[in-house]
Amino acid sequence: MILQIGYYLLIVLGILKKRSKVLTVLMLVMMWIVFGLCTYNGDYENYRWIYQNIQAPEYWTEFEPLYNVIMYVCSICGLSFIQFRMVFGALYIILLNIAIGEYTKNKAEALGLYMLFPFLSFTSIIRSGFAGVLIVLAYREVMAERDNKFKFWAFIIAATLIHYTSIFFSVYYCLRRKQLRQNSIIFMIGLVMVAFVTYYTGIIYRVVSMMTSNYRTLKWFMPSQSAQQPRWILYLIIIDLIVIFLAYLSQRENRIAARNRRTVNSFANDIFYVNITMLIFIPTFFITNASARFMWEILLLNILCYVKDNECRRPVHSYKRLQFNRNIIILIMFLLFFDYYANLPYRGTVNDGDLIFQNNLIYGEYIPHP
Numbered sequence: 001m002i003l004q005i006g007y008y009l010l011i012v013l014g015i016l017k018k019r020s021k022v023l024t025v026l027m028l029v030m031m032w033i034v035f036g037l038c039t040y041n042g043d044y045e046n047y048r049w050i051y052q053n054i055q056a057p058e059y060w061t062e063f064e065p066l067y068n069v070i071m072y073v074c075s076i077c078g079l080s081f082i083q084f085r086m087v088f089g090a091l092y093i094i095l096l097n098i099a100i101g102e103y104t105k106n107k108a109e110a111l112g113l114y115m116l117f118p119f120l121s122f123t124s125i126i127r128s129g130f131a132g133v134l135i136v137l138a139y140r141e142v143m144a145e146r147d148n149k150f151k152f153w154a155f156i157i158a159a160t161l162i163h164y165t166s167i168f169f170s171v172y173y174c175l176r177r178k179q180l181r182q183n184s185i186i187f188m189i190g191l192v193m194v195a196f197v198t199y200y201t202g203i204i205y206r207v208v209s210m211m212t213s214n215y216r217t218l219k220w221f222m223p224s225q226s227a228q229q230p231r232w233i234l235y236l237i238i239i240d241l242i243v244i245f246l247a248y249l250s251q252r253e254n255r256i257a258a259r260n261r262r263t264v265n266s267f268a269n270d271i272f273y274v275n276i277t278m279l280i281f282i283p284t285f286f287i288t289n290a291s292a293r294f295m296w297e298i299l300l301l302n303i304l305c306y307v308k309d310n311e312c313r314r315p316v317h318s319y320k321r322l323q324f325n326r327n328i329i330i331l332i333m334f335l336l337f338f339d340y341y342a343n344l345p346y347r348g349t350v351n352d353g354d355l356i357f358q359n360n361l362i363y364g365e366y367i368p369h370p
Helices: 003-016 021-036 044-052 057-061 065-076 079-102 105-116 119-124 126-140 149-160 164-176 183-199 205-208 215-221 229-260 268-286 289-311 317-342 349-358
Strands: none
Touching: 003 021, 003 105, 003 349, 021 079, 021 105, 021 119, 044 065, 044 079, 065 079, 079 105, 079 126, 079 289, 105 119, 105 126, 105 289, 119 126, 119 289, 119 349, 126 149, 126 164, 126 268, 126 289, 149 164, 164 268, 164 289, 183 205, 205 215, 205 317, 229 268, 229 317, 268 289
8 A cells, every 4th residue: 555655646646746856766767666576467477477487488479588688698597587577677767767868857746647658557567668669769760850760660679579469650750751741631531541451351350360479479369369348449549539639639739839939849741641541449349348558558658748738838828728628638538548447358458457566565565366
């Protein structure tokens, strides 16, 4: 309970004291404690089992190559699984701090929103969280004044080798390089239709099976494996559209500011089109409830856009009114994320949140769960 109170107290303080360096450090330490010292959560036993057997070649097909390498190195160094989590968690938090610093000076605010959601989920599904940070670093290399193709693809490849789904986040780059952004909505709708056809005819499954034998990945693409009920598919689509609408507001405000020669959010335009390209993931909502992770992985990029807007806030009455209304929409979006995840078949946020805060090394000696 003390850990949980401290966690949410830091969230509130971070959002209020946006640039506090002391709070930033405390929040990073708290995140490492919650992530690295966690002794049990929803996916814990699965990850622990694979880690304990990673030196056997047959277990290298269970997860992605780069994640396997990190596990293997830690395993041959004699680290236990909890010690591996400490190392992996430290790498994750360090990269997160670097990624946020690339976008905004309001680090405490960004960390506060990220800790609210989806960080606790990433404490359980650790590969998705790590890959998501690499994706954010990748996008920074093609936004605003930068256009470093080598670094972009290096980060995308690294993210893909941590979690295979990360390769889909390269779509925006291809769209951007082909000068198709003005027609991106039509393009994405067409791409979604193609995705529906190739999924239900089994073409996607056959193509993916040529690249990996990982059954966890393959089952997502089997037409008969849809785990979603229609109401939850609609729920995810509504959340996706809210995220796009918020990105549109940022883009609109940025254009108004540029015309009036005020300080601008240099990422707003790019992040809007990034969200448009993410419409390609809508077909995956029919396949598995795990597809919500696509939105979680891109959520950090959107959080950074909101925070950057706050950093560039202009003293205009109408803008403040719009900003207030947008903050309400952001709050609603977070509540929808919580509500969706809490109602998944395995009761994700409800049970996992309790498990994460109740099972931590700071409470005493670690006793492995049976």
